[in-house]
Amino acid sequence: MTEIILHHYDLSPFSEKIRLALGFKGLPWKSVKVDAVPPRPMLDALTGGYRRVPVLQIGADVYCDSEVIFRALERLQPAPTLYPSGEGVAKALSHWWDRATWKPAIGILVDYIGEHLPEAFLKDRKESYLGYDISKDAMAPMLPAYVQQMTAFAEWLDSMLAENGDYLTGGKLSAADLTCHHSLWLLRANCGAEAIDAQLRLSPAVTAWMGRIAAVGHGQFSDMTPEEALAAARAAEPADSFAADADPTGLNPGARVTVTPNDNARVAVEGRLVAADAQEIVIARDSAETGTVHVHFPRAGFEVLAAAATARSAA
Ligand SMILES: N[C@@H](CCC(=O)N[C@@H](CS)C(=O)NCC(=O)O)C(=O)O
Known part of the structure; x- marks a missing residue:
């Protein structure tokens, strides 16, 4: 199985959720420590500039926000489920x-x-x-x-x-x-x-x-450097693990879109729409450091707009 890499820092409570989820599911993981204060150029290369932590990486798939990280872990290993009551x-x-x-x-x-x-x-x-x-x-x-x-x-x-x-x-x-x-x-x-x-x-x-x-604990993990995480992205192809039905607002695959949190750290990440449904959106980004990566976000709590519309509203 491709390694599960968590980009996080110790004092981050949102990261603590994910450390516990990895422990709960018994999934071994690699720990990449990031600074509590940006700049975080290597993490930015993976995410396209999403400015919060935690970020989970599985090969060339990058998951931003704890909600979509839970979803990714659930897909990877359904049992024990994180959703026993739905x-x-x-x-x-x-x-x-x-x-x-x-x-x-x-x-x-x-x-x-x-x-x-x-x-x-x-x-x-x-x-x-x-x-x-x-x-x-x-x-x-x-x-x-x-x-x-x-x-x-x-x-x-x-x-x-x-x-x-x-x-x-x-x-x-x-x-x-x-x-x-x-x-x-x-x-x-x-x-x-x-x-x-x-x-x-x-x-x-x-x-x-x-x-x-x-008492759930963080499971089995070992350190990885940010350079090794970038190399892991370069060496991998994005997975086709996400079977999207459709974007609820009619955005088509291939469209250039921006994805922005609607609460804080409102940095827009831009890319080509790969897949979307009511719960998750995936955009593709290319860079020399990472090759092509697919960056995943939840829909709840995020705004996805055609890139041209974002430019107009910012003007
Ligand atoms: N909705 C996000 C919130 C993440 C968040 O706000 N994380 C804090 C750390 S616990 C953060 O990014 N703080 C600013 C920073 O570290 O740059 C999630 O669920 O992952």
């Missing part, structure tokens, strides 16, 4: 959690450790990623509101566990568990579990569930 509930829960908790979680995080974050990190997050200032001083006035949001959401997790048993969507772990774990993991790991459990009123059921998710 895809809809797990994906909807994940989409809500990722978007609703990210700003509150960062606000609480910087209250504990904000003074240790380098200036370059804060500048990058404001100017190129989130669009707002995440320094401790800037976020402090809203701290009570962030705690209120996280406390409300944590009670919903408790209610799901009371209803469903060991995991959020039922008796078996799903993608929703790996997602809802991630921002609490970030806070407990960096601010102290005891302090966070008390501040966010995490119930014993929620903390026991956190323990069950952490």
Whole structure:
């Protein structure tokens, strides 16, 4: 099997979801560490400039965003499934959690450790990623509101566990568990579990569930250099593993399109449309460093437009 390569950094909670998913599926993987602050020229060569982490690479196929990475892993190895209660509930829960908790979680995080974050990190997050200032001083006035949001959401997790048993969507772990774990993991790991459990009123059921998710582990992995990852892309042909029915907006294969996240880090990646359905879009890109790669994105949370239309709307 072609190697599974994860481009990530340790403190990235969205990467933690994927490390756990690889452990859960028992898939061995290669770890390529990227800097927490761009530039990341070798990763850009693979993705066409998508500016977030994690990115998963399997040969000449590159998957941007944790949702489509889950989908790729599920295709590669269906069992054990990440969707034991169906895809809809797990994906909807994940989409809500990722978007609703990210700003509150960062606000609480910087209250504990904000003074240790380098200036370059804060500048990058404001100017190129989130669009707002995440320094401790800037976020402090809203701290009570962030705690209120996280406390409300944590009670919903408790209610799901009371209803469903060991995991959020039922008796078996799903993608929703790996997602809802991630921002609490970030806070407990960096601010102290005891302090966070008390501040966010995490119930014993929620903390026991956190323990069950952490126990999944990251599976078997070893380091790889970014140069080796680029060589792996060059040596491979993109796979035809994605059987697309059709793009819901009538974009045709071969069309030049841009794909842009609709929440933050709004960098457009341009390429030739290869395949699309309601859940996933694949574009082809060519470069000397990588050869031809297929770059995959989810549809939910991303805007796909004809490249000419993007140019017009930017003008
Ligand atoms: N929707 C994306 C969100 C990814 C995301 O925001 N990742 C953070 C790190 S946890 C990031 O990219 N931060 C800015 C950066 O590292 O450049 C996903 O699910 O993968």
